[in-house]
Amino acid sequence: MSRKGQSITLSVSERDKTQLEAIALQFGMKWGDDPNISKLIKSIAQHELIVSKNNDWQDFRIRALHRCISALTDIGQNEQAEIIANLLLERSELSVPLRKEIEGFLNNSRPSWRLQIDHYILRQQPFQLAYQDALEQVLNFTVRYAKIRPHEKRLYLDCWCKETEGNLDIPELKHNWCFRLDGINEASVTEITQKWLNDLDQIDVEMHLLNKLAFAYQPKPEDKIVEWIPDQPRVKRVIRRISNTFWFIREIMQYSSDCIVVSPENVRSLIKAKLITLCDNYAIVVGDNNNQISP
Known part of the structure; x- marks a missing residue:
């Protein structure tokens, strides 16, 4: 035929x-x-893979980034050095000796299980992750989406897992886990036959920014809406997609006097609880009448 x-x-x-x-x-x-x-x-x-130019970087850019790897390694910032090393390995301009040098740096700085995770993420291949925590408990997770992201100068594996037991986040985000990579000494990583998801679970959070923060705020990639509220001068409305309330609250608490989370209520309640704990720590009594605070 x-x-x-x-x-x-x-x-x-x-x-x-x-x-x-x-x-x-x-x-x-x-x-x-x-x-x-x-x-x-x-x-x-079918545009599942995008073909684009990968040979248009000038030599001075390659040299500058290569020097950054050594400089970051010298000051103990290995995670940042690895990010730049991986960026360079994606380029076709690299000479063979330089490519081998960078590959050697990554192979020596990463354990085999980390290399497997990077490989599965690149392939969009679900995997089983098992490792022992600080209490010597062996934990198993079925990972169907993952990405490596920096949080406060450390690299973490942000991933969607089938398992939810022990996750303290709100119900909508309980499938999302965040593992600090340098906190894992050894792990078992194996391929599984399941479908790769498009992203982590996410929710919309609305917050209002006041005073100087409203004018100084720089939109982030996760922001869906950033706009001034017409009937409230000097107040900016931001709606952001978040996948983890812990990191979100860590970020906004430093601006707590000028940032009000409006919705959803379960995220707002988490912030209220932190503020009440803060008042308790400083022996501040929150009054019932008009939410007055008195020392």
Whole structure:
């Protein structure tokens, strides 16, 4: 039976074929255990993978970023050094010796389980994570979405897990977990057959910014709406998507006198509880009448 229009023939060198197979493996495109170039080409055609220029950085930029790796490592900022190293490895301009040097730096600075996690995230491949916590309990998580993100100068694995027991966040976000990577000494990471999700669970939080903060505020990528409230001069309304109340509250508490969380009520209640604890710590009595506070 004719398959006209359903197949193409590629004329490439053995070296290019090997590189295409490596890319296919990198993104989990296989036929059985073997790399599948056809799946790779299909993903490009369907815009699941974006093809763009990757050879237009000038040499001075490469050298500057390379020097940053050493400078950050010297001051103990290994996580930031790794971020820049990975950024450079994505570029095709790197010479072979420089690429090998950077790969050697990453391989020596990361345990094997971390390399596996990075690989699965790149492939959008769900995985099982098991590690032992500080109390020597073995914890198991079924991870169906993950990304590496910095929080307060440390790298964390932010992930959506099937398991929710022990998660202290609000019900809407209980599937989201945040693991500090340098707090994991050893872990077992194995591939599982499940569907990769598009993102972490998220909710909208509305807050009102007052006084100088309203004018100084710089919109963040997670913000959906940033606007002045027409009938309330000097008050800015911000609606932001959040996936973790702990980090959100840590951020806004430093601006608590000029930032009011309006909704949702369960997030607002968490902030109220923190403020009450703060008053208790300083022996401040919150009055019942008009919410007056008296020392």
